[in-house]
Amino acid sequence: MTHSPYNPKHHLTDDLIAAYATGTLAEAVNLIVATHVSLCDSCRAAVEAHETLGGAVLEDSAGAAMGDDALDRAMAAIRGTVPEARPIRLSADPAPDPVVPAPLAAYIGGLDRVRWRSLGMGVKQSILRTTPEATARLLYIPAGTAVPDHTHNGLELTLVLQGAYSDEDGHFARGDVEVADPSVNHMPVADMSQDCICLAVTDSPLRFNSFLPRLLQPLFRI
Amino acid sequence: TTKAEDPAIWANALIRIRDHRDEAAFAALFCHFAPRIKGFLIRSGTDPALAEECAQDVLATAWRKAALFDPSRASAATWLFTIARNRRIDIARRQRRPEPQDLPWGPEPDPDQAELLGLQQETEYLGAALKALPKKQRDLIEKAYFGEMTHSEIAAETGLPLGTIKSRIRLALDRLRHALDVRDPR
Ligand SMILES: [Zn+2]
Ligand SMILES: [Zn+2]
Numbered sequence: 001m002t003h004s005p006y007n008p009k010h011h012l013t014d015d016l017i018a019a020y021a022t023g024t025l026a027e028a029v030n031l032i033v034a035t036h037v038s039l040c041d042s043c044r045a046a047v048e049a050h051e052t053l054g055g056a057v058l059e060d061s062a063g064a065a066m067g068d069d070a071l072d073r074a075m076a077a078i079r080g081t082v083p084e085a086r087p088i089r090l091s092a093d094p095a096p097d098p099v100v101p102a103p104l105a106a107y108i109g110g111l112d113r114v115r116w117r118s119l120g121m122g123v124k125q126s127i128l129r130t131t132p133e134a135t136a137r138l139l140y141i142p143a144g145t146a147v148p149d150h151t152h153n154g155l156e157l158t159l160v161l162q163g164a165y166s167d168e169d170g171h172f173a174r175g176d177v178e179v180a181d182p183s184v185n186h187m188p189v190a191d192m193s194q195d196c197i198c199l200a201v202t203d204s205p206l207r208f209n210s211f212l213p214r215l216l217q218p219l220f221r222i
Numbered sequence: 223t224t225k226a227e228d229p230a231i232w233a234n235a236l237i238r239i240r241d242h243r244d245e246a247a248f249a250a251l252f253c254h255f256a257p258r259i260k261g262f263l264i265r266s267g268t269d270p271a272l273a274e275e276c277a278q279d280v281l282a283t284a285w286r287k288a289a290l291f292d293p294s295r296a297s298a299a300t301w302l303f304t305i306a307r308n309r310r311i312d313i314a315r316r317q318r319r320p321e322p323q324d325l326p327w328g329p330e331p332d333p334d335q336a337e338l339l340g341l342q343q344e345t346e347y348l349g350a351a352l353k354a355l356p357k358k359q360r361d362l363i364e365k366a367y368f369g370e371m372t373h374s375e376i377a378a379e380t381g382l383p384l385g386t387i388k389s390r391i392r393l394a395l396d397r398l399r400h401a402l403d404v405r406d407p408r
Pocket of ligand 1: 008010011012036040041042043044
């Protein structure tokens with residue numbers, strides 16, 4: 001098996017991986033999980049382990065009887081369709097986008113097509129279109145800049161796509177995901193070397209402590 | 223069939239569909255899995271008539287997409303579970319399901335029979351370990367893995383604290399891991 005060239009140091013929690021495998025997460029959370037897994041062999045293996053257990057539960061389950069004509073209908077249906085050909089993919093295929101893994105690319109196209117909105121101090125965001133239970137946004141943080149000090153009411157997941165940042169919890173680089181709960185009050189600062197781009201998902205609005213008046217938050221949907 | 227062939231029987235059915243459009247293999251796969259998938263969908267809140275249609279769809283998808291089945295990475299049951307799960311997300315939540323980027327792979331030959339049996343057999347051990355779980359734990363695992371309920375919903379239904387639900391599921395998973403002697407990848 002070919003391995004991805006990244007070995008992130010900060011991973012998803014087991015709870016998130018299990019919920020992704022069973023399909024109970026909001027779309028925005030599914031998106032950040034799928035994007036991290038695209039960059040992380042060990043979380044990929046964990047997802048596959050949970051799916052294997054799902055298969056074992058399915059195999060073991062009692063089932064519900066199908067209608068009398070079910071098999072006839074199924075045979076009639078497949079006779080009208082031809083199985084798809086095996087995809088041939090060569091290792092020499094052009095590399096996927098170096099910054100944006102495929103699941104995220106399906107939402108934004110390329111980084112050059114993102115419509116950013118300024119949050120001030122050079123920090124920008126772009127909210128992705130997902131179902132409303134949780135919000136996914138791209139964050140652009142210029143090298144050396146701090147994201148405004150904030151707390152969360154709920155879960156916040158941040159995945160680094162380019163560059164790196166540090167906060168009270170550690171140093172996060174390409175592929176790393178930070179899982180911050182409501183108790184965290186943090187101020188991520190981008191490394192000096194490169195502008196930092198992150199995918200961030202929250203299941204409740206962020207609360208900025210000083211930077212942005214609270215009244216304006218609904219306007220920026222943050 | 224002999225016991226040793228059992229774990230690979232459904233994987234082989236999918237390979238016969240892929241390579242020979244084998245209708246008999248499809249009929250056997252359908253009779254085994256369609257009721258299980260229908261039951262799974264009903265348990266996770268789908269109305270029975272819709273569950274029947276969706277089970278039809280899931281098996282028809284397996285016929286069309288058999289070429290994507292990789293027997294060195296998943297058992298047939300696991301592969302069908304993921305198709306059925308995605309179909310359920312589609313119906314229940316009306317949302318897209320982002321999937322991880324595929325790993326790049328070369329034009330690899332099919333895994334040899336030993337490799338294929340290895341994975342399929344491991345899956346069979348897992349099935350046996352699942353059957354050996356105490357009934358309470360097994361029920362919880364089924365509720366959780368069928369996506370029937372979130373952990374909080376299971377807690378609300380059973381009246382048990384969320385922490386208890388989570389630790390019971392964890393205990394069940396630890397037992398399964400122990401039974402398989404599978405090390406946590408991290
Ligand atoms: Zn990971
Ligand atoms: Zn935060």
